[in-house]
Amino acid sequence: MTGRLLSIFLILAAGAAAYLLFPYNLAFLTRILIMIVLVLSLDLILGLAGIATLGQAAMYGAGAYAAGLFAIHVWADPVAGLLAGAVAGALLAAVSGAVLMRTQGLTLIMLTIAVAQICAEIANRARGVTGGADGLRGIRPGKVLGLWEFDFIGITGYWYAFAVMLLVFLALAIIARSPFGLSLRGIHESPERMVAIGVSVYRRRLAAYTMGGAIAGIAGALSAQITQLVSLESFSFTLSAEALIMLILGGTGRLYGAILGTVIFMAVHHVAAANDPFNWLFVIGALVLVVVFFLPRGLVALPVSLKRLAKGGRHAGT
Amino acid sequence: MTLLLNIAVDGVAYGMILFMIAVGLSVTMGLMRVVNLAHGGFALIGGTLAHWLGTEVGLPFALVLLGAVAGTIVIAMPLERLVYRRIYGFGELQQVLATIGLTFLMIASVNLWQGSSLLSITLPEGLNRSVDLGFRQLTAHRALVIGVGALVILGLWLLLDRTRFGIRLRAAVDNRDTASALGIDTGRIYMLTFALGAGLAALGGILGAELLPIDAYYPLRYMVLFLIVVAIGGLGSILGSFVAALAIGMIETASRYLVPDMATITFFAIVILFLALRPRGLMGRVGA
Amino acid sequence: MQGLEVRGLSKRFGGLVVSEDIDFDLPPGARKALIGPNGAGKSTFANLVTGILAPTGGSIRFDGQDIAALDEAERVKHGIAKTFQITTLFSGLTVRENLRLPVLERQGQGGRLFRRADSDPKIEAEVEALLAQFDLLALADRPVVDLAYGQQRLVEMALTLALKPRVLILDEPAAGVPSSETHLIIEAIERLPEDLAVLVIEHDMDLVFRVARSIVVLVQGRILTEGTPEEIARNAQVRELYLGGAHG
């Protein structure tokens, strides 16, 4: 319990410090927070349950469009919008997962990419509803909890996203230690054994995938409300791939790896991509290869890896 | 009737392109058990070299084709040694990441060299002429695509069935450990197979540029398409890839003709349904 | 009838007959051993009984009820469990977590979200008892990968016993265990609950003769003979089989 309090305190302190140090970059900091929520959702699915996916953007996009449309047509309340995003993400994950969770390996990875592409295609065709390639515009979220209006400097947006991120982090920290979380780790380690102790692995994986979908949907909803725009890019392969890279960079299965990886990745991106997106591809390509070959367990394992290296051992593969 | 024939002819041409590009991916994934998302990058490299050799160097088409394919192989061989050989033993996630990283590097390199716009490939006059099939006109280029595709499958069949290399390759796909225990130099087989696959991808990329236009983002745009051919055909099966590529060519072409607005969605729906029912594909020996 | 009742069970893989017309009983409290050369079909038999494989023919009843239609997970819930010939554990988890998982699942708590996995005192007490029963207390917080193979085999048994089965099948519990550690396995088997029906598949004859009160000999998918350890030791055909060098 003290560990949990300490991590909450550290995250709060980091959030406040970032706010004070970079008051003119709040939009960027908020993007990081949204990305952290997405990467956390991936950590539940991939880090805990071991479900390899390259299509997390599907649920992110679904959440974004759902929250955007909800705000335009139903109710502008941001918290209700988050809920709409979560429901949309969970629904998409449950429906697609019903098929996807029966497959594994290459087929699974490929189908997760395909689902995101289908979503993008549908959003593109349904121009009348989604705005197609122009994106969904005209989202005007109301006051957060009826108290705080979204301001153009982004102060409300920042703290709103921060609060959502912290809540998601805490919920996942609780789930990770729960019997359900333990069973997901069990499935990750040995699905055969899980069946042998009487568990329907398919149903457990589907439940995890759906939960991850809800959280990705929340991330999408946040982005729709704060940027007041949803574009087809929300479904892009690049977004799924980058989320995966951030997670692996930080280290899987430990939640704070997701935070660390996202912050570092986004910071490097900010610097490297400032002038030319293609240069950025050089940086990210090289970064990924470095992580795979030299840091297979991510930055959170760096101290251990260094110690092993000092002892003259080989790097730890997984 | 004419519609059906049109779908058949265009579908076969499209299928041949998919087959040439994807067959190397299927064999390397079946042989080396590596999830390779960068394979489309070799088609991109081939296409880029062809664009350069044709428009800037000004070589005739036959030499362009030859030079681009050879150039791709020359680039692929050291990549196999430096990157792929190291990730064979890794988990599937690590392989996914490493090959995504490689894909990004390929895209960035092509952009640095030739920019991000469409890279046209100049065809000789003769290939633009049409042949009259009675029910429609077919450009000589499409006829060439179908012809080359047929030659490739024939050549691969001869290679696998009639040569020592083929026997060893099949042994290694069936069981890697036994093969190396029998004294087969699997390292060499991996490299040659990889090079062959990359070369065929380059060939398919160049010949198919009319249908799948070449630009820097090519490997990302068509990644799923190539993976679908492999997954439906079954990992490691050449015949499976061939049948899958033709079927996919037909289905995509048919949905473009018949339900143009819903083409992509129809296509994906059929693919997902198929894979849900047969997760190992048509002829998969290896669990995907 | 109480316990396990197998009649006319057979299994073919394509043209290969791996189990042929097997009749087999395992009443509560039984201590049986299944022996036979490598490839005789012993593991296959265990897999048929536990539902990992579907039989080609024959019937499997448990406490009089036909269980042929149940899948592996459902048979576990009915009380039929087996250890794996090749150790199959949650290798990155600690020994304690390995045992906590099956206990949680048996209690139907495996899907709970908003409480800690280690917060139920009843479950924790059961886990501690298992750790003590298999002499694993000192290793409880080590990841299973770090354990010696003999100890992993103990975890394998403890994990299966955590399901509170009424039929326990041990598939070569001592395979790969150095002979200096076999006694750990034997002692663990001797400490199993009295009324549990136990079937041991094993090549180690010391172990078989120590724990079994009845031995079934399987050759090429068929039951050659069944008898007390003394009868089996005297049986000429069995001696031929084992001394003749067929033993792998």
Ligand SMILES: Nc1ncnc2c1ncn2[C@@H]1O[C@H](COP(=O)(O)OP(=O)(O)O)[C@@H](O)[C@H]1O
């Ligand atoms: N899934 C399978 N497919 C085909 N043959 C199998 C399969 N499992 C086992 N066999 C074959 O069945 C025979 C018996 O195997 P097994 O039951 O493992 O024997 P044992 O445990 O007695 O050594 C062996 O010849 C083995 O090759």
Ligand SMILES: [Mg+2]
């Ligand atoms: Mg066996």
